[in-house]
Amino acid sequence: MNQNIRVRFAPSPTGTLHIGGVRTALFNYLLARKEKGAFLLRIEDTDRERSRPEFEKEILDSLNWLGLHWDGSILKQSQRLGIYQKMVETLIQKGHAYSFEENGKKAVKFKAPNRSIQFQDLVHGLIRFEQNSFEDFVVQKSDGFPTYHFACVVDDHEMEITHVIRGDDHISNTPKQIAIYEALGWLPPQFGHLPLVFGQDKSPLSKRHGATALSAYHKEGYLPEAILNYLALLGWSSGGNQEIFSREELIEKFSLSGINKTNACFDSEKLKWVNSEHIRRLSDESYLSQIGAFFSEASFSKQKQFSPIALLYKGRIRTFSELLEHTGFFFEQQLVFDPQAVHKHLSADQTRQHLEEWKKVLEKEGDFSNPSVLETLLRQTSERLGINAGALIHPTRVAISGRSVTPGLFEVMALLGKDVVIERMQYAIMHFKQLIGPTNE
Ligand code: GLU
Numbered sequence: 001m002n003q004n005i006r007v008r009f010a011p012s013p014t015g016t017l018h019i020g021g022v023r024t025a026l027f028n029y030l031l032a033r034k035e036k037g038a039f040l041l042r043i044e045d046t047d048r049e050r051s052r053p054e055f056e057k058e059i060l061d062s063l064n065w066l067g068l069h070w071d072g073s074i075l076k077q078s079q080r081l082g083i084y085q086k087m088v089e090t091l092i093q094k095g096h097a098y099s100f101e102e103n104g105k106k107a108v109k110f111k112a113p114n115r116s117i118q119f120q121d122l123v124h125g126l127i128r129f130e131q132n133s134f135e136d137f138v139v140q141k142s143d144g145f146p147t148y149h150f151a152c153v154v155d156d157h158e159m160e161i162t163h164v165i166r167g168d169d170h171i172s173n174t175p176k177q178i179a180i181y182e183a184l185g186w187l188p189p190q191f192g193h194l195p196l197v198f199g200q201d202k203s204p205l206s207k208r209h210g211a212t213a214l215s216a217y218h219k220e221g222y223l224p225e226a227i228l229n230y231l232a233l234l235g236w237s238s239g240g241n242q243e244i245f246s247r248e249e250l251i252e253k254f255s256l257s258g259i260n261k262t263n264a265c266f267d268s269e270k271l272k273w274v275n276s277e278h279i280r281r282l283s284d285e286s287y288l289s290q291i292g293a294f295f296s297e298a299s300f301s302k303q304k305q306f307s308p309i310a311l312l313y314k315g316r317i318r319t320f321s322e323l324l325e326h327t328g329f330f331f332e333q334q335l336v337f338d339p340q341a342v343h344k345h346l347s348a349d350q351t352r353q354h355l356e357e358w359k360k361v362l363e364k365e366g367d368f369s370n371p372s373v374l375e376t377l378l379r380q381t382s383e384r385l386g387i388n389a390g391a392l393i394h395p396t397r398v399a400i401s402g403r404s405v406t407p408g409l410f411e412v413m414a415l416l417g418k419d420v421v422i423e424r425m426q427y428a429i430m431h432f433k434q435l436i437g438p439t440n441e
Helices: 019-034 053-066 081-093 148-158 168-183 214-220 224-233 247-253 268-281 284-294 306-312 322-331 339-346 349-365 371-385 390-401 409-416 418-436
Strands: 006-009 038-043 097-102 105-110 117-121 125-129 137-140 163-167 190-194
Touching: 006 019, 006 163, 019 038, 019 053, 019 163, 019 190, 019 214, 019 224, 019 247, 038 053, 053 214, 053 224, 081 097, 081 105, 081 137, 081 148, 105 168, 117 168, 117 190, 125 168, 137 148, 148 168, 163 168, 168 190, 224 247, 224 268, 284 306, 306 322, 306 409, 322 409, 339 349, 339 390, 339 418, 349 371, 349 390, 349 418, 371 390, 371 409, 390 409, 390 418, 409 418
Parallel strands: 006 038, 163 190
Antiparallel strands: 097 105, 105 137, 117 125
16 A cells, blocks of 8 residues: 555544544554554534534544544634635536525535446445436535535545545445546545444444443543454454454554454443453553542542552453442441341351451451461461361451452452451451341341
């Protein structure tokens, strides 16, 4: 491919940036970076009723957050009305367009050519539209604004776009746009249409399938690199088995020939898995700074134990927001107990007697600065009591966390500290009955 490829992402600020839109932006970005070309941004705000500045801001914020940085300045269609006006006049002069009345106001239509139109799609191969596959269509509305088809062609030509990469939903627009290129005597760019993104129920991705706006993923604590990685896999394949890619690897491996022809299926569980893999790959330093920034508003992030606790969960969370769900017990004043866990691990009288013994050992000689010292102590105690270690580990875990699953018990104990651990054990031993709750008694 030549070195001077120029592609663009051309969102309409009539809604938030959603998963499908980001994927289009990403594929354009990857192609431009791979080929050392230019990735341009154009805001298609010619629909005066539906375009909103807050959507435009949200789109730009999302692109910036993802690091999909564009080259040069942003082109805004609403600021280019004079240019479209001139080109409409050219079309009329050349006999390719004509004025008509719409609600008592003048508008302009393009004359559909009387022939078939075909193009070589970069993804789908030859696509042909027979004669009369579309009728005359509006290029300038009665409010003086151009329509999408017309502004798109004028701008792609002026921006010297070489490849138009966009969703399959635009395939039927392409012959109309090619007809305008030809009427103006311009060479059309190459077109490549990306298969659409569907939900797992095989219907087009919509709010029904969960969050589709990118900002929702930002708020939930996904990493930009993971979103890009997952979206790249939605409709593209590197040819091998690799599933986790850094941004640099995506750029290096991307090619239009790897784009699938069939629709892609969005799987939020897979996205979570990809995100967890990217979290795991962060250096501890970068992880702590990112998760700290994510929780900067939350009071628990101000606690001195926040960093070691967050590190303990680095390999266990799939999104940053999950940290809060998993670690509530570290910070809760009044522990929330899982009644079933209490029932299973604390209801036997003998268990509580053993726990009482273990608590005494901890009070007397527990060194909480080192998890492995705590482990040795527990094993010695269980041996002395003639029980296996698990018979102390599980009840202790429930007593100090309220739940049956946590990261390594001794690390959790060390992080909670001696006073809290003893106090919680004491509380659970005394109150186990009410903690089980009425249903399990
Ligand atoms: N504004 C159009 C959209 O958001 C862009 C289509 C195109 O890339 O030509 O779908």
